[in-house]
Structures are given as C-alpha cells and as structure tokens.
Amino acid sequence: xxxxxxxxxxxxxxxxxxxxxxxxxxxxxxxxxxxxxxxxxxxxxxxxxxxxxxxxxxxxxxxxxxxxxxxxxxxxxxxxxxxxxxxxxxxxxxxxxxxxxxxxxxxxxxxxxxxxxxxxxxxxxxxxxxxxxxxxxxxxxxxxxxxxxxxxxxxxxxxxxxxxxxxxxxxxxxxxxxxxxxxxxxxxxxxxxxxxxxxxxxxxxxxxxxxxxxxxxxxxxxxxxxxxxxxxxxxxxxxxxxxxxxxxxxxxxxxxxxxxxxxxxxxxxxxxxxxxxxxxxxxxxxxxxxxxxxxxxxxxxxxxxxxxxxxxxxxxxxxxxxxxxxxxxxxxxxxxxxxxxxxxxxxxxxxxxxxxxxxxxxxxxxxxxxxxxxxxxxxxxxxxxxxxxxxxxxxxxxxxxxxxxxxxxxxxxxxxxxxxxxxxxxxxxxxxxxxxxxxxxxxxxxxxxxxxxxxxxxxxxxxxxxxxxxxxxxxxxxxxxxxxxxxxxxxxxxxxxxxxxxxxxxxxxxxxxxxxxxxxxxxxxxxxxxxxxxxxxxxxxxxxxxxxxxxxxxxxxxxxxxxxxxxxxxxxxxxxxxxxxxxxxxxxxxxxxxxxxxxxxxxxxxxxxxxxxxxxxxxxxxxxxxxxxxxxxxxxxxxxxxxxxxxxxxxxxxxxxxxxxxxxxxxxxxxxxxxxxxxxxxxxxxxxxxxxxxxxxxxxxxxxxxxxxxxxxxxxxxx
Ligand code: ADP
Ligand code: MG
Numbered sequence: 106x107x108x109x110x111x112x113x114x115x116x117x118x119x120x121x122x123x124x125x126x127x128x129x130x131x132x133x134x135x136x137x138x139x140x141x142x143x144x145x146x147x148x149x150x151x152x153x154x155x156x157x158x159x160x161x162x163x164x165x166x167x168x169x170x171x172x173x174x175x176x177x178x179x180x181x182x183x184x185x186x187x188x189x190x191x192x193x194x195x196x197x198x199x200x201x202x203x204x205x206x207x208x209x210x211x212x213x214x215x216x217x218x219x220x221x222x223x224x225x226x227x228x229x230x231x232x233x234x235x236x237x238x239x240x241x242x243x244x245x246x247x248x249x250x251x252x253x254x255x256x257x258x259x260x261x262x263x264x265x266x267x268x269x270x271x272x273x274x275x276x277x278x279x280x281x282x283x284x285x286x287x288x289x290x291x292x293x294x295x296x297x298x299x300x301x302x303x304x305x306x307x308x309x310x311x312x313x314x315x316x317x318x319x320x321x322x323x324x325x326x327x328x329x330x331x332x333x334x335x336x337x338x339x340x341x342x343x344x345x346x347x348x349x350x351x352x353x354x355x356x357x358x359x360x361x362x363x364x365x366x367x368x369x370x371x372x373x374x375x376x377x378x379x380x381x382x383x384x385x386x387x388x389x390x391x392x393x394x395x396x397x398x399x400x401x402x403x404x405x406x407x408x409x410x411x412x413x414x415x416x417x418x419x420x421x422x423x424x425x426x427x428x429x430x431x432x433x434x435x436x437x438x439x440x441x442x443x444x445x446x447x448x449x450x451x452x453x454x455x456x457x458x459x460x461x462x463x464x465x466x467x468x469x470x471x472x473x474x475x476x477x478x479x480x481x482x483x484x485x486x487x488x489x490x491x492x493x494x495x496x497x498x499x500x501x502x503x504x505x506x507x508x509x510x511x512x513x514x515x516x517x518x519x520x521x522x523x524x525x526x527x528x529x530x531x532x533x534x535x536x537x538x539x540x541x542x543x544x545x546x547x548x549x550x551x552x553x554x555x556x557x558x559x560x561x562x563x564x565x566x567x568x569x570x571x572x573x574x575x576x577x578x579x580x581x582x583x584x585x586x587x588x589x590x591x592x593x594x595x596x597x598x599x600x601x602x603x604x605x606x607x608x609x610x611x612x613x614x615x616x617x618x619x620x621x622x623x624x625x626x627x628x629x630x631x632x633x634x635x636x637x638x639x640x641x642x643x644x645x646x647x648x649x650x651x652x653x654x655x656x657x658x659x660x661x662x663x664x665x666x667x668x669x670x671x672x673x674x675x676x677x678x679x680x681x682x683x684x685x686x687x688x689x690x691x692x693x694x695x696x697x698x699x700x701x702x703x704x705x706x707x708x709x710x711x712x713x714x715x716x717x718x719x720x721x722x723x724x725x726x727x728x729x730x731x732x733x734x735x736x737x738x739x740x741x742x743x744x745x746x747x748x749x750x751x752x753x754x755x756x757x758x759x760x761x762x763x764x765x766x767x768x769x770x771x772x773x774x775x776x777x778x779x780x781x782x783x784x785x786x787x788x789x790x791x792x793x794x795x796x797x798x799x800x801x802x803x804x805x806x807x808x809x810x811x812x813x814x815x816x817x818x819x820x821x822x823x824x
Contacts, residue, residue, distance in 0.1 A: 683711070
C-alpha cells in the first residue's frame with residue numbers, strides 16, 4: 106500500500122556509506138543533513154516527523170522551471186526580441202528601494218558574477234520583509250530590456266538560505282509542496298531530494314506483483330520517485346495514479362471486509378415471506394404497489410429470509426413511494442412475531458410516518474407506538490416498557506429510539522429513513538439492540554438523494570442497493586423555472602393568484618436569522634411578504650430552531666389549510682407531505698445544492714394538481730448558471746445526482762456520509778473513476794479468495810486497512 110512506514114525495514118545486507126547513516130522510512134528527520142532542532146520543529150508543525158512522512162508529503166502541483174541563466178546571457182536573449190522572455194536568474198540582492206505612493210513598489214538590484222538585473226514589485230508589501238541587501242535567491246519571471254537595462258516586473262522570488270543547494274532544473278518539473286511561512290517548499294524539496302534514494306530502498310509493495318502487472322501500475326518505490334522527482338508530467342501522473350490506486354484499494358478492501366464480516370460473523374433472525382403473509386400485507390396498503398415497488402419489496406424479502414443481516418440501501422426520488430416499501434418490510438417482521446422500528450431524521454417526519462402507519466393498521470392487531478424527544482416521562486415509560494416486553498410491535502421515532510434506555514424484546518428489523526442524517530455509528534448502535542448478542546437486526550436505509558454510481562461504490566460499497574426509478578401513477582414532476590431576483594415581485598403576484606384559487610405554497614429561504622451574509626431569512630421575509638406582495642394571505646413560518654411542538658403546530662395548520670403560505674428553511678426538504686401544496690418559491694436558489702433543490706421541489710404537486718417550482722436566483726458564475734439550468738431541465742433525481750457530482754465534485758457526498766471516513770488524499774473521484782472500478786474488482790477478488798485478508802502475506806496490508814477504516818466502518822480485528 107502507499108504507506109511506506111508500514112513496510113518492512115531494509116535488510117542489513119545493504120551497508121551504509123561510511124560517512125552517512127542508513128536512511129529508511131522510520132528515520133526521524135532530526136540529524137538528516139541540514140535538519141537541526143529548529144528545522145525539525147518546523148517540519149513537525151507540518152505533521153512531518155520521519156522520512157516516511159516526507160515520502161507521503163506529495164506535491165500539491167508542479168511548476169515548469171524556467172530556463173535559468175546568468176545576467177549576461179539573459180540580457181543578450183532579451184535584446185534579441187521585442188517580447189518579454191521568461192527566465193530565472195539567481196544571485197544576491199545588492200540594493201533595495203521602497204517607493205511609496207498610490208501604487209507602492211519595491212525596486213531591488215540582483216547581482217550575479219557577471220552583471221545585474223533590476224527587480225520591480227508592485228503592491229507586494231509582504232515581500233518587503235524578505236528582500237534585503239545580502240539575501241540570496243532566485244527571481245523567475247518575464248525579463249525585458251528597459252532603457253538598455255535588464256528588468257523583471259513582479260518576478261516570483263525564492264529565497265536561498267546559506268549553504269542551501271537548490272538544484273537547477275531548467276525545463277524540468279519542480280514539485281511544489283504544501284509549505285509554511287517558516288518552511289518553504291524549496292527547503293522541503295531540498296530535504297526530500299537528499300533522502301529520496303536512501304528512503305526508497307526501504308519501500309516495499311504490499312500489493313502483489315500480479316495485480317500491478319494486470320493494472321499496468323508502477324512499483325511503489327518507483328511511484329514515489331516519479332512523484333517527488335519527475336522527469337515530465339507523464340511521470341508525475343503515473344506516480345500519482347499508483348498512490349491513488351493504493352488509496353482506493355484500501356477503501357474497497359475495507360468495504361469488502363465489512364461485507365465479509367457481516368456475512369460471516371453476524372446472524373439475524375430469518376423472516377421468510379410467504380404468499381399468505383404477502384397477501385395480508387398488501388391488503389393493508391391502501392393502493393396497488395407499482396411493479397417497481399414490488400420488485401424492490403421482493404429484493405428486500407429475499408434478504409430478510411436469510412440468516413445474515415440485511416444491509417440494504419433503498420434509493421428513490423422524493424415521492425417515489427418508499428414508505429410503502431418500508432411498511433411491507435416492517436409488517437413482514439411483525440408477521441413473524443418480531444419487532445421492527447422505523448427511524449426518521451426529524452420529529453415532523455416521525456410524526457408523519459407514525460400517522461401513515463397507524464392509519465394503515467387501524468383495525469389490525471398490530472400495536473404501533475411513537476417515541477419522540479420531548480415526551481412526558483409517564484408516556485415515555487409506557488413506550489419503553491411496551492418495547493421491552495413486546496407489548497408494541499412497531500416503534501416509529503427519531504434517534505430517541507437509539508437511546509441507551511431503549512431496549513427491545515426481539516427487534517428484527519430497523520428501517521432508517523433519509524440515510525444522509527444517519528451514519529454508520531447509528532447503525533452500529535442498532536446492532537446492539539438485537540434479541541441477544543449473537544443476533545443483530547436487519548437494516549434498510551432509505552434515501553431520496555440518489556447516490557451517483559461511482560460514489561455508491563466507494564462510500565456505500567458495504568451495502569446492497571435497490572433503486573425505485575419509476576414515477577407513481579398519475580404523478581407529474583413539478584415544472585421548474587429560473588427567475589432573476591429583479592423579477593421576484595412578479596413571482597409573488599402570480600403566487601397570490603394561485604393562493605386565491607385555494608392552493609398552498611412554500612417559500613424557502615436560506616437563513617433562519619437576519620444578517621447571515623445578506624441572505625433572506627424566515628422572519629424578515631415572512632414579514633415583508635405579509636406587508637407587501639402577499640398582503641392578506643395567511644403566512645406561517647417554520648425553521649429548524651423551533652421546538653418540535655412549535656413546528657408540529659405550524660405543519661398541522663398548513664396541512665389543515667388554515668395557512669396559505671409557509672415561509673421555511675430547508676427543514677421542509679425532508680419528507681413533509683402536504684397534498685394541497687402546489688407552488689414552491691426558492692429564494693437565493695444558487696445557494697443550494699442541486700440534490701437539495703430537487704428534494705425541495707419534490708414537496709409540491711403531491712396531490713392531484715401539478716406543482717410549480719420557481720427558483721429565484723442570480724447566477725454570478727458559469728457553473729452556477731449551468732447548475733440552475735440543469736435543475737430546470739431535468740426531473741430525474743438520478744441524473745441530477747450525477748450532474749451535481751460532475752459540477753461540484755464529490756466533497757458534498759463525502760461529508761454527507763457523516764461516518765468519519767478519512768478523506769482521500771491522492772485519489773480524486775471525479776477523474777479516477779476507472780481506477781476506482783479497478784480497485785473494486787481487485788478488492789472483491791482479494792477478499793473472495795482470502796476471506797478477511799487472513800493470508801499471512803497480507804498481514805501488513807490488513808493492519809493498514811484496519812488502521813485507516815476500522816473505526817469508521819466498525820471492522821473488527823478477528824483475523
Ligand atoms: P417517498 O419516497 O418520498 O417517501 P412516499 O412513500 O411518501 O414517497 O409516497 C408519496 C405518496 O405517494 C404518498 O402519499 C403515498 O401514499 C403515495 N403512494 C405511494 N405508492 C403509491 C402507489 N403505488 N400508488 C398510489 N399512491 C402511492
Ligand atoms: Mg419518505
């Protein structure tokens with residue numbers, strides 16, 4: 106793997122040159138030529154302690170080194186053309202003048218053995234401290250003759266310390282490292298160059314040779330060399346690709362290990378579906394399931410019949426009918442005399458699910474309870490007792506259901522709605538709530554934010570995935586229009602006509618409080634609408650900082666039709682179902698993520714009438730424009746997720762897992778897609794043949810995967 110510190114040390118057969126001590130990846134930096142206690146501390150502050158750390162400190166980019174020349178030579182070259190020429194000149198600063206004024210400038214004279222060049226910097230006060238007579242360095246920039254005198258304007262300045270060699274690399278690539286004020290990239294480069302050859306002798310591959318050959322990858326030691334001292338850009342890229350592969354392979358091995366461990370070490374109650382049970386369940390659902398829904402139900406039923414715990418992600422657009430699928434699974438557990446829970450990310454949603462499920466089970470013997478944060482002590486203890494004794498079959502609630510005092514008689518299934526609010530940790534807690542320590546509940550995680558295929562593999566590779574892609578009968582996607590802020594009064598005039606026809610509207614703003622970066626906030630916007638464009642309409646407000654009871658009342662009033670317009674933050678993004686709401690206006694639309702906008706607009710047009718979504722926003726950049734256009738022209742959440750990934754990169758999605766997965770340092774999922782697939786295939790084959798990486802040859806690799814991902818993925822060291 107890409108961790109030289111994990112590699113076995115060099116054998117003793119390689120005796121070091123007499124004057125120098127042998128270097129390997131564990132060698133501390135102190136004592137390396139030119140690294141004294143002060144410099145060592147400077148390295149330590151960048152998190153670099155050993156030679157191995159230096160190897161892993163890979164350049165953030167490369168610069169093509171301009172041809173370096175003496176002042177005489179550069180003067181001749183400049184005289185031969187009218188155009189400025191890019192060159193580097195190294196020498197010593199002789200004189201410095203600071204010229205104040207509206208455009209303050211620094212003028213310095215740099216001298217080498219043969220002549221001088223004038224350096225001029227405009228508006229660069231920070232350089233003032235660094236440019237003094239006697240300082241040595243390299244000036245790189247566009248050189249030209251001015252009045253017969255060689256001059257460079259705003260050159261790049263690299264100071265050279267006494268005795269520091271900075272190799273000339275004319276026409277070559279110079280690695281640029283993440284550095285600090287006190288420790289420049291050039292100095293880091295110098296130290297790395299000094300230890301590189303020695304250090305590489307101790308770097309061994311943890312990836313088997315056959316894999317490297319199959320994937321056309323270079324050896325790890327070669328990769329480090331190509332990265333730190335590349336001959337050309339292709340070299341640097343080949344080195345990077347190798348490290349990226351190792352990183353992705355570790356991630357995929359971790360996912361596959363997780364899968365393997367779940368399958369081989371965990372047991373879950375078997376809940377086989379029969380024709381009779383299914384008929385009873387379908388009879389409870391007040392509509393006919395679509396083919397799509399049935400297909401997904403059967404995928405789930407198949408999992409539930411196994412003795413290994415289900416670990417499945419169900420993704421489907423807003424309004425694709427995931428709840429009915431959840432009910433199908435919950436009732437199957439109950440049919441086997443077991444308990445099931447449904448977790449929602451907010452109180453509002455939990456209430457809504459509770460109501461839907463209770464209504465479906467109205468006349469049945471299934472006993473359903475709700476558990477919420479702010480319950481009265483007496484009510485809460487009734488629920489807790491019922492869950493512990495088996496008096497309740499189904500519990501619906503928020504994360505309150507994960508509390509340490511909540512125990513179950515025989516919990517067989519947990520459905521977690523809107524995955525992005527629940528991470529791996531929550532699932533780990535759920536696992537402890539099974540009937541006894543040897544049995545864990547099945548889990549079904551549902552999300553309305555489809556995860557692009559690439560990311561599904563890298564972030565949720567330990568889950569099986571089901572997708573609901575079809576639209577429910579009679580549903581049309583809301584029409585979406587993009588409107589500039591200057592037209593917003595027309596938007597509200599139109600909204601008013603819809604309200605007058607008895608329809609309801611959401612107005613979404615980005616801020617709760619006034620003054621947040623000049624964005625509209627709930628209270629002020631509601632007040633200004635009430636006094637202006639929407640005078641006479643009944644306007645409510647809702648945001649995430651209200652208590653559960655307050656927001657509950659607002660939602661109830663809106664549902665009952667005693668409010669016409671609800672000014673809200675993104676709290677309405679998740680799941681809120683108001684059939685009569687047909688219009689959504691989103692202010693500052695450019696502030697929201699594409700997937701989020703898509704989620705939001707899914708809140709309208711859920712009844713019989715078609716919905717309309719108006720995005721009010723001023724796109725100031727090309728990308729912002731492209732994003733708003735994309736959301737207006739596509740209604741497919743899966744397509745939008747892919748677009749969001751392409752336009753914004755995977756950062757968002759990574760954050761959203763909330764699992765503490767360490768970030769990728771080298772690999773970049775927007776360009777290393779194929780590499781990810783390669784790593785996935787290798788990891789699958791690898792775990793398939795060695796089980797849990799238990800082959801002694803994989804000992805170091807296993808240690809490394811566990812160190813990186815063990816905690817985040819709940820991998821246990823059972824090998
Ligand atoms: P989501 O996937 O966003 O959770 P829901 O499960 O809330 O979607 O379903 C949206 C609406 O569609 C609900 O009112 C639900 O009752 C209804 N619904 C779901 N499946 C069907 C179906 N097969 N036929 C008719 N209506 C359905
Ligand atoms: Mg839902």
